[in-house]
Structure formats: structure tokens, C-alpha cells
Amino acid sequence: NDEVTVISLKTFTVADHYSKTEADTLLAAKATNTALALKAPIASPSFTGKVGIGSSSPVRQLEIKDDGTLGQAIVGIIADAGDAAGIFMGTTSNNNAGGIRYFTDTNKLTLRANDEDRLLIDSAGNVGLGTSSPSAKIHATTATAGYAGKIINTNGASDANGLLISAGTGVSEYALNVTNTAGTTNFMVVKGNGNVGLGTSSPTSITGAAG
Numbered sequence: 001n002d003e004v005t006v007i008s009l010k011t012f013t014v015a016d017h018y019s020k021t022e023a024d025t026l027l028a029a030k031a032t033n034t035a036l037a038l039k040a041p042i043a044s045p046s047f048t049g050k051v052g053i054g055s056s057s058p059v060r061q062l063e064i065k066d067d068g069t070l071g072q073a074i075v076g077i078i079a080d081a082g083d084a085a086g087i088f089m090g091t092t093s094n095n096n097a098g099g100i101r102y103f104t105d106t107n108k109l110t111l112r113a114n115d116e117d118r119l120l121i122d123s124a125g126n127v128g129l130g131t132s133s134p135s136a137k138i139h140a141t142t143a144t145a146g147y148a149g150k151i152i153n154t155n156g157a158s159d160a161n162g163l164l165i166s167a168g169t170g171v172s173e174y175a176l177n178v179t180n181t182a183g184t185t186n187f188m189v190v191k192g193n194g195n196v197g198l199g200t201s202s203p204t205s206i207t208g209a210a211g
Helices: 020-032
Strands: 003-006 011-013 036-039 048-053 062-063 084-089 098-101 108-112 114-119 126-130 139-140 174-179 186-191 197-200 207-209
Touching: none
Parallel strands: 048 062, 126 139, 197 207
Antiparallel strands: 003 036, 011 048, 084 098, 098 108, 108 114, 114 126, 174 186, 186 197
């Protein structure tokens, strides 16, 4: 479809490829602030200038401003069931290097950077970094050398804390579980009852260690 409907045309510069009749129609619609369909010639489907919706002095190519009635300015991108809706960003030679997409079939949201989906939020609200199938609220996976995550507090005050973990109520639960990459060997565990295990997943005391 080569038509774009502008609901409220505030500022618009008529492109050179419009005839006088077409230009007069556009300018008349602008003067009365009415809705109209803009049709770009197939040979040159482009417009010049800035378009303001709710703004009479847009500073970007497209600017949307709240009119004061809803308390918000929102753009709706609607896709058919099973399709994806989103926005791609990039250059003329790589126009989808970055972007955001919502997949209606799986109810997943992805953020894209440098030609790859880098962050995913699934239908359960799990966040995946480096994985398309997060199994926890925050799930980070990497095959790159170095740390998978860092928490650094540069506050010079006495409360420059690092990480707070509030989890576990009983001996069968883990407040902290440190294993090897395969998950087959426990290096350190903190159970829900406060017992700490080094080399064992079943400590029987506060400082239990494998013999």
C-alpha cells in the first residue's frame, strides 16, 4: 500500500514531485488541519520536510506530541496474529542493524543491536541476555571469554554494598548455588536454613564442608 494517512497535519513541506493541483490539496488540508491521504509517486516514494502530529514546530522528521487530553504520546504498531510488529534502525546499507520487535505468536519482545537480538523478554516476563529461552527472571548466557556479569559499586561511602540476595526458607532451597559450567559439581551452596556447603550440596551445619 503506497498511501499514508495523516490524522492531524500540523507541519508539512510539499515535495517537488507533486503537481500544482496535488500541492494545493495538501496545503488546503494543512490550513484547515483536516485528515487526508498522502500518496507518494511510485517512482519517487518520498516526502521532504518535517511532520508534526500534535506539534506545530517539529524538530525531527517525525514528531508526536501529547495533545493534553490523554497525558501520553503513544505510537501504535499493529500486526496481524502470528506476525511481528516493530521498528528497525540502521543505515542505508544495513537498515535493520538495530531495532525492537514484538512477536504476536509467542508474545516475546526482542531488542536488536549490531545485527543480532541481544535481549529478549518472554511471555512470562523472563529476561534473556544471550539466550532466546530464558529459564529464570534474569538469565544471562555467553560464550565469550571473561565474566558473564559484573556488579560494581563505586560509591565511596560506608554503604557501598554489592549484592543482596533474599531467598530460601528451608533446607531444601538454595539462597545461593555456585556450580561448574555443566552444573554437575557444586562449589558452594547456601541453603535456605542458613547452612553453607563447600564442595557439597547438602551441608549439615552453618559451615559444612566436604571431607
